[in-house]
Amino acid sequence: MIPQVRPDIGQEEIDAVTDVLRSSMIAMGKRVAELEERWAAFCGVKHAIAVNNGTIAEMCIFAGMGLGPGDEVVTVSHTFNATVSSILFTGATPVFVDIEPDTYLIDAGRIEAAITPRTRAIFPVHLFGLVADMDPILAIADRYGLTVVEDACQAHGATYRGKRAGSFGHGAFSLYGTKNMTTGEGGFITTDDDRLADWLRLYRNQGMAKRYHHEILGYNFRMTDIQAAIGLVQLDKLERNTARRQALAARYDAGFAGLPAAVPVVPEGRTHVYHQYTVNVGAARDAVVGDMQAAAIGVGIYYPIPCHRQQYVLELGIEADLPDTDAAADGCLSLPMFPLLSDADQDVVIATFRDSVLRHAGAEAGAGGAATGASVASAALR
Numbered sequence: 001m002i003p004q005v006r007p008d009i010g011q012e013e014i015d016a017v018t019d020v021l022r023s024s025m026i027a028m029g030k031r032v033a034e035l036e037e038r039w040a041a042f043c044g045v046k047h048a049i050a051v052n053n054g055t056i057a058e059m060c061i062f063a064g065m066g067l068g069p070g071d072e073v074v075t076v077s078h079t080f081n082a083t084v085s086s087i088l089f090t091g092a093t094p095v096f097v098d099i100e101p102d103t104y105l106i107d108a109g110r111i112e113a114a115i116t117p118r119t120r121a122i123f124p125v126h127l128f129g130l131v132a133d134m135d136p137i138l139a140i141a142d143r144y145g146l147t148v149v150e151d152a153c154q155a156h157g158a159t160y161r162g163k164r165a166g167s168f169g170h171g172a173f174s175l176y177g178t179k180n181m182t183t184g185e186g187g188f189i190t191t192d193d194d195r196l197a198d199w200l201r202l203y204r205n206q207g208m209a210k211r212y213h214h215e216i217l218g219y220n221f222r223m224t225d226i227q228a229a230i231g232l233v234q235l236d237k238l239e240r241n242t243a244r245r246q247a248l249a250a251r252y253d254a255g256f257a258g259l260p261a262a263v264p265v266v267p268e269g270r271t272h273v274y275h276q277y278t279v280n281v282g283a284a285r286d287a288v289v290g291d292m293q294a295a296a297i298g299v300g301i302y303y304p305i306p307c308h309r310q311q312y313v314l315e316l317g318i319e320a321d322l323p324d325t326d327a328a329a330d331g332c333l334s335l336p337m338f339p340l341l342s343d344a345d346q347d348v349v350i351a352t353f354r355d356s357v358l359r360h361a362g363a364e365a366g367a368g369g370a371a372t373g374a375s376v377a378s379a380a381l382r
């Protein structure tokens, strides 16, 4: 079986955790502080605040902004549920805009039409490891006086015009087991806002700076030193592992040349960190997934049901017409992508995928056609 994802956990992480367990300090302590300092420096921001997962990171940012009922946040539906649930946590309402069909990221050209007097924030998701088109997003935010919050949960180290994900607004990162770096469960908030950072440090720690003095209403969203010890090793490996992901992506790109399948695009000025390598094969998707599974190759569908079609969102009366989101949900699949994937195993994935796509999508999109990229996406899309 070739898995779709697998964390890169080795002896260094095991030794680091053992050291913490042997010490008397296993809750939040000096390792969390060191990880925060290093993450802030890595992202190029003033503050990183470690929390217990990415969902909480997003909820904390929105709570810190004082979002509440009547407020709106412009975001996407083609994302993981937490993007949406973190907005709803505050009582605010997500307003969905469609994605660019080739990058699967928020279409900045459609944001302005979604802005109302109630809009407080724009919340792009840097899905699959590619940063959204931040220049127009920042310009719109500036024009309307909105806060930019980045869902960078899948984009550790990705850059846009030389700046890292999480440094354009307030950023939220996940350190879940499948992410580009992990602490098992965990998250970071990044920000340059001193006041928000101070508030978040209190909020995640029961509102306390001094033990049993509760300055604000806070909760326990802390990361442990056990997690941070893993995170420090993972951060040491991040750039090497990102380079391996990029090399694997380049091998996939070469292996799929001429295939009627849309491979990931990387617009100029951006680096992709390939949290996922996602391909669009349109109406052939389910047949291709079946072939890959039959060949014992793990594939993922991120995400089969867009957020605006989830039961609880429909029950809230939130409606949206998002044809490009629906098309991505219907046509995409993600292939094995993790730093420990060997060239030999990847060659098996490439051969199996090529064969399957040519059999199922070839007739529809013109088998053996030389077109690639977005033109293939539209050819292959339903």
Ligand SMILES: Cc1ncc(COP(=O)(O)O)c(C=O)c1O
Residues within 6 Å of the ligand: 053, 054, 055, 056, 079, 080, 082, 083, 125, 127, 151, 153, 154, 173, 174, 175, 176, 186, 187
């Ligand atoms: C796009 C996106 N947003 C938010 C989250 C939430 O992060 P976590 O699972 O750490 O709560 C994730 C991770 O699964 C994610 O991929």
